[in-house]
Amino acid sequence: MKNFHISVIPGDGIGLEVTPEATRVLDALADIHGGITFTYKEYPWSCQYYLEHGVMMPEDGLAQLSESDAVFLGAVGDPALVPDHISLWGLLVKIRRGFEQAINVRPAKLMQGVPSPLVNPNDFDFVVVRENSEGEYSEVGGRMHSGADEMAIQNAVFTRRGTENAMKYAFELAKTRGNNVTSATKSNGIVHSMPFWDEVFKDVANNYENIETSSVHIDALCAYLVSKPETFDVIVASNLFGDIITDIGAAIMGSVGIAPAANININGKYPSMFEPVHGSAPDIVGKGIANPIGQIWTAKMMLDHFGERGLGKLLLDSIEAVLREGIMTPDLGGTASMIEVTDAIIQHLQR
Numbered sequence: 001m002k003n004f005h006i007s008v009i010p011g012d013g014i015g016l017e018v019t020p021e022a023t024r025v026l027d028a029l030a031d032i033h034g035g036i037t038f039t040y041k042e043y044p045w046s047c048q049y050y051l052e053h054g055v056m057m058p059e060d061g062l063a064q065l066s067e068s069d070a071v072f073l074g075a076v077g078d079p080a081l082v083p084d085h086i087s088l089w090g091l092l093v094k095i096r097r098g099f100e101q102a103i104n105v106r107p108a109k110l111m112q113g114v115p116s117p118l119v120n121p122n123d124f125d126f127v128v129v130r131e132n133s134e135g136e137y138s139e140v141g142g143r144m145h146s147g148a149d150e151m152a153i154q155n156a157v158f159t160r161r162g163t164e165n166a167m168k169y170a171f172e173l174a175k176t177r178g179n180n181v182t183s184a185t186k187s188n189g190i191v192h193s194m195p196f197w198d199e200v201f202k203d204v205a206n207n208y209e210n211i212e213t214s215s216v217h218i219d220a221l222c223a224y225l226v227s228k229p230e231t232f233d234v235i236v237a238s239n240l241f242g243d244i245i246t247d248i249g250a251a252i253m254g255s256v257g258i259a260p261a262a263n264i265n266i267n268g269k270y271p272s273m274f275e276p277v278h279g280s281a282p283d284i285v286g287k288g289i290a291n292p293i294g295q296i297w298t299a300k301m302m303l304d305h306f307g308e309r310g311l312g313k314l315l316l317d318s319i320e321a322v323l324r325e326g327i328m329t330p331d332l333g334g335t336a337s338m339i340e341v342t343d344a345i346i347q348h349l350q351r
Contacts, residue, residue, distance in 0.1 A: 001035060004306060007068040008042045013280025014290035015074025021292040021342040022299045028346045029311055047078040047087050056090030062098045070302050071095060071273035075280035096132060099270035101263035102162060103169050104132040104242060106277065108249030111258065113323030114332055118252050124229035127173060128249060130242025131166035132263060134159060137239045158193045160200060165266060167204040170236035174211050178233035183215040184241045197238065222248060250277050255331040257291030260298035262305065274302040288337045291329040293319055296345060318348035
């Protein structure tokens with residue numbers, strides 16, 4: 001019997017609503033499988049926790065989380081209570097960087113039953129591998145002077161190690177899919193970091209002769225994700241570029257509410273973290289209409305990470321079966337509640 005220890009951080013907004021729905025699904029899978037169990041330890045770290053304690057997580061928070069096999073995060077942020085730069089850097093980014101989660105993985109595919117806003121989506125199915133620890137989101141920089149002379153400097157930091165790690169992960173992933181990797185670049189406008197990125201991509205690609213490669217400028221790539229998304233398999237991108245194109249991926253799927261993500265530790269020292277893309281969505285909190293699929297699909301990615309790919313496939317197939325039946329929350333044009341969608345997924349799993 002395998003027992004997976006999961007640190008659960010529901011966080012803010014709809015994270016408090018969808019996280020229990022996803023753990024309900026995981027428990028249903030465990031009942032069906034019979035060979036695995038899940039043990040959850042929930043942490044109340046959130047913007048409300050910040051108001052009460054002055055920090056988003058306690059000083060020994062990472063030490064507490066390190067005892068688990070994975071971190072399952074709902075959402076972070078409530079700008080009405082705490083500025084976003086405090087909430088994100090005090091919890092989400094702190095976990096990502098403290099646990100050396102150097103890779104962010106976000107799939108996007110045309111889900112059966114979900115109408116894409118694209119006229120011709122052509123059954124797209126791609127994965128974005130995003131460098132998750134440095135790049136444009138480095139902490140290097142600052143502000144100085146005041147008045148008309150005030151300035152802000154933000155330095156992008158690209159190391160060969162960090163860049164190579166993301167690219168090697170993308171190539172290894174492509175070996176299990178369509179053997180094609182696209183690099184997102186902007187070397188015609190960003191004259192230091194992006195030519196460096198391109199050089200490292202060529203160096204890594206030399207070790208994967210059977211995989212087709214291309215480098216596409218980020219502005220053109222964004223256009224292609226709208227006009228011909230079916231041509232992409234694995235896209236590797238810097239921290240900022242990956243952040244942008246994965247939101248496009250979520251949009252062309254039909255809703256950010258169904259998009260999952262994984263923050264992967266590749267050295268085995270710390271747990272990886274799994275979170276949906278949708279954020280805390282404070283405008284729909286308490287209405288019972290939050291889409292649980294983003295969190296549930298994120299659970300599928302966690303199962304894959306644990307090596308339970310058969311269960312992961314079963315879960316994704318059940319999600320698509322429910323969507324084909326038209327059981328959807330309002331963000332997808334349906335009338336079902338959050339709980340009704342989860343119940344339907346569990347019923348499919350049990351058949």
